[in-house]
Amino acid sequence: MLLILRSIIVIVYSVLVCVFGSIWCLFSPRNPRHVATFGHLFGRLSTVFGVKVELRKPAEAEHYGNAIYIANHQNNYDMITAAKIVQPTTVTVGKKSLLWIPFFGQLYWLTGNLLIDRDNSTKAHGTINELVGQFRKKRISFWMFPEGTRSRGRGLLPFKTGAFHAAVAAGVPVIPIVISNTHGKIDINRWNNGLVIVEMLPPIDTTQFEATSVRKLATHCRELMSAKLEELNREVAEREKNGNI
Numbered sequence: 001m002l003l004i005l006r007s008i009i010v011i012v013y014s015v016l017v018c019v020f021g022s023i024w025c026l027f028s029p030r031n032p033r034h035v036a037t038f039g040h041l042f043g044r045l046s047t048v049f050g051v052k053v054e055l056r057k058p059a060e061a062e063h064y065g066n067a068i069y070i071a072n073h074q075n076n077y078d079m080i081t082a083a084k085i086v087q088p089t090t091v092t093v094g095k096k097s098l099l100w101i102p103f104f105g106q107l108y109w110l111t112g113n114l115l116i117d118r119d120n121s122t123k124a125h126g127t128i129n130e131l132v133g134q135f136r137k138k139r140i141s142f143w144m145f146p147e148g149t150r151s152r153g154r155g156l157l158p159f160k161t162g163a164f165h166a167a168v169a170a171g172v173p174v175i176p177i178v179i180s181n182t183h184g185k186i187d188i189n190r191w192n193n194g195l196v197i198v199e200m201l202p203p204i205d206t207t208q209f210e211a212t213s214v215r216k217l218a219t220h221c222r223e224l225m226s227a228k229l230e231e232l233n234r235e236v237a238e239r240e241k242n243g244n245i
Contacts, residue, residue, distance in 0.1 A: 043084030
């Protein structure tokens with residue numbers, strides 16, 4: 001019964017957000033401020049799924065300038081966890097096929113997100129150049145998943161270097177965001193699905209890697225995120241065990 005009720009609420013809520021959101025965005029299409037607005041709206045579904053999401057970010061996070069945010073990509077539940085911490089004027093970089101998802105695809109494009117053709121390396125490289133160009137023209141940040149795909153319980157996958165090439169070329173910092181484990185954690189037929197912590201780490205200055213390599217920057221970021229992920233998973237397990245959520 002709980003599964004059916006949740007499914008109905010999620011479907012109706014999502015369709016309404018997408019339809020009315022798309023209409024709203026028509027008055028200022030592809031304005032990057034829309035992404036955080038609707039990301040936070042989808043994040044509210046965490047309550048429906050019985051998940052408590054705890055956000056952590058540096059006190060000065062609201063005043064960061066242009067940057068590339070990178071996050072671990074686990075599964076579709078990122079929409080109710082990671083989406084809650086998206087900063088204003090930050091847009092995501094997603095695969096082109098997202099455009100064809102009914103209702104959501106249209107909202108995704110109208111809010112200003114960038115679509116990339118991952119199967120065409122030439123076009124993908126052109127997208128990186130587009131990122132750099134937009135950094136130089138306006139106040140905007142980009143959110144990317146350097147793993148390139150959902151990990152689905154396989155831990156933190158190897159990082160692709162596209163996000164780091166763009167950050168170094170544009171001279172902007174990389175800001176890692178780590179989401180504690182959600183794989184196998186959420187049962188939509190269970191009332192309480194526990195705690196998820198989403199933590200934003202301090203910005204990483206990419207200028208110090210210009211004389212070395214982009215791969216070293218990617219490796220450095222992955223090591224930081226891997227250590228933080230283990231730390232958050234331990235904390236969540238301990239707090240859930242003690243009922244301290």
